[in-house]
Amino acid sequence: MTCPASSPGGQRLSPGDTGSYFCYDNPAALQTQIQRDMQVNTTKFMLLYAWYSWPNVVLCFLGGFLIDRVFGIRWGTIIFTCFVCIGQVVFALGGIFNAFWLMEVGRFVFGIGGESLAVAQNTYAVSWFKGKELNLVFGLQLSMARIGSTVNMNLMGWLYSKFEASLGSAGPTTLGVTLLIGGVTCILSLISALALAYLDQRAERILHKEQGKTGEVIKLTDIKDFSLPLWLIFIICVCYYVVVFPFIGLGKVFFIQKFGFSSQEASAINSVVYVISAPMSPLFGFMVDKTGKNIIWVLCAVATTLVSHMMLAFTMWNPWIAMCLLGLSYSLLACALWPMVAYLVPEHQLGTAYGFMQSIQNLGLAIISIIAGIILDTRGYLVLEVFFIGCVSLALLSVVLLYLVNHARGGNLNYSTRQREEMKFSHTE
């Protein structure tokens, strides 16, 4: 799956993913309020992200299977959306009843639905748009999801202060009510899922279109066949994403404390990564499609992220610059890294490879979220940033190694598009 090329024209899309992405970053948008009202330190706060990731360590393998064999795409989407809604409601109730353990349960349930919902969404897209504007659809899906994240970052803090004013005081109840209102987006997702199921069923009846399948075949034994370049890609994936998502989760307080931003400004700058990712993902996808040379683009993205974190850690320069760089490199990496898996692995192992990649990514996020919280509580933001710099540096090392291994083995990961075309042409002769 490459990043989408931009093209004119649009299609009706469901806002299904928007609700889940909106609510995923609710903790980041309300970090100060959660830590204050629930009286938790950063380590416990980061558990809200860790619990989202834990179920997905396993579900990345099972998601495709559940959709293909057990539920079918329509019921699968509806069930996962229900998990997302119930999870968000339980999360909010944890606030209302002032029970942090209930909030953690809510995030766990939310996590069960969230990532699997993305798989279902992609399956719908392939089923409806394969052979047509599929890349554009993937790109627009991602953009909608990122718009959801951005709106969350900028809206939730404001919403909380409005409830605080009308309820008369801050506290767990105010927090819970704010989260419940945020959960309305999940209801919208559920309505979309139901509408999609109805339309899909109608299409099957009228157009004799088959129900979509993920097409993934997950065989855990395939893992032993993974090559060294593929393992290096896994390492890059884990090491890279752990410096983006946990950082955004903890970023708001960083911008308030170090740079003296107000709460609104800090929320806005924290959302910049997503704001940039929405339009730039399709553009970068187009660029990588046209030029090839994936490893070089990954190298650029990782190096830019390293520079961005160094700026945030060691300078007092306006953090808008560093966050814009982070947004650009995050978008670029997604477009250049994930397609490389398809060049390394035969089609029948692709499901296992992507499932494994997502699984360890979630495992890394779950563990590093907690570690980030501990580091922040005991040693502060500078040491946390240096830790992130260490992780990016590990990713950078892996990219360099990947280039060398690929070059030494005469691999095709860094081919330009022209070379790939020539290769395809010579194979068909």
Next chain:
Amino acid sequence: MYSCGALRRGWGHCAPSPILFFSLLLSAAPFGLLGEETRQNLLHIRAVGTNSTLHYVWSTLGPPTVVLVATNTPHSVLSINWTRLLSPEPDGGLMILPKDSIQFSSALIFTRLLEFDSATSDAAAKPPGKPYPPYSLAEFSWNNITDSLYPATLSATFQGHPKGDPTGAFANGSLAFRVQAFARSGRPDQPPRLLHTADTCQLEVALVGASPRGNHSLFGIEVATVGQSPDCPMIQEQHSIDDEYAPTVFQLYQLLWGSLPSGFAQWRPVAFSQEKAGRESALSCQAFPLHPTVAHSLPQSPVVQAFFGLQEKYCTFNLTFGASTGPGYWDQHYLSWSMLLGVGLPPVDALSPLILGIMTVALGIPGLMLLGAGLTLILRCKHASEYQSIN
């Protein structure tokens, strides 16, 4: 060189050192002069270098006061005339001799304990809420510090409560000033972990157990200093990238009495609402700028008058702790805040070896690899281009 301070009353502690001679002298006024049960505490900390001496005179005679004096001789001594000091005109009761060796002298007086009702306030308001009548620290009665003197840590604690306490707010509570001197550079284990040197003293102000007058009371302290020049000194706010020692606190406040080297006071804008200080109990600390104040509107300090003579003008500033939401004194009826006092160059934080080590490895290894890979590729290309075909 090894020697011990000889003392008539009280107790002394000695540290052998070729550079620093350290003595802690504790005096209590003779009972006969006072005729009252309250002991008047006076703690003298003297740090002697090769050609200079620093004197810190801490006292709860009147409001808690510290007089800082730096002299350019290792032989300067503190001279106390108790009769004069305890009289209504204490001028000349406290002296550092020889007088002409004094390079710098100033004082900090903690005049009042302030309390505000934060429920009526806006977060950024100055002052942070409707003020309750403040407690004058000149009207406090203090413990006998011989009981709270710890020679091993070079520290002593002045603990007091109001003499008249009609509401019983301090029935189970006290306001404590813990003074600590240091023989060498280092950092305490507890946040805010201010870097200290042998030239500095640390003061920790702790309010424990006192009953607040409202449900969400914010406390503060009023501090006065002797106005040396026509203008009051300014509090400088320093921003740094390093919050290793006080997590999420990137600022350092400094009060410099004059151009360097002179006396300084240094603190981080954070206070703590639990004894085990940590991020979850951190309160913000706001410092208001110094402004000139006439002497008669402040509780008088006999120690300052004894050393400096009758002063007409002081410079005062307020420090307030906490905000209307979040952790506060109301959690455990505990509040503590630390500052560093010294003379000379204020200590400057530097990046720790851990950070420098990680950065060296994190940047060095990929950098070297990139360099190596680049060189290898250049050499290979060059080798390939040097090949010449036979035909």
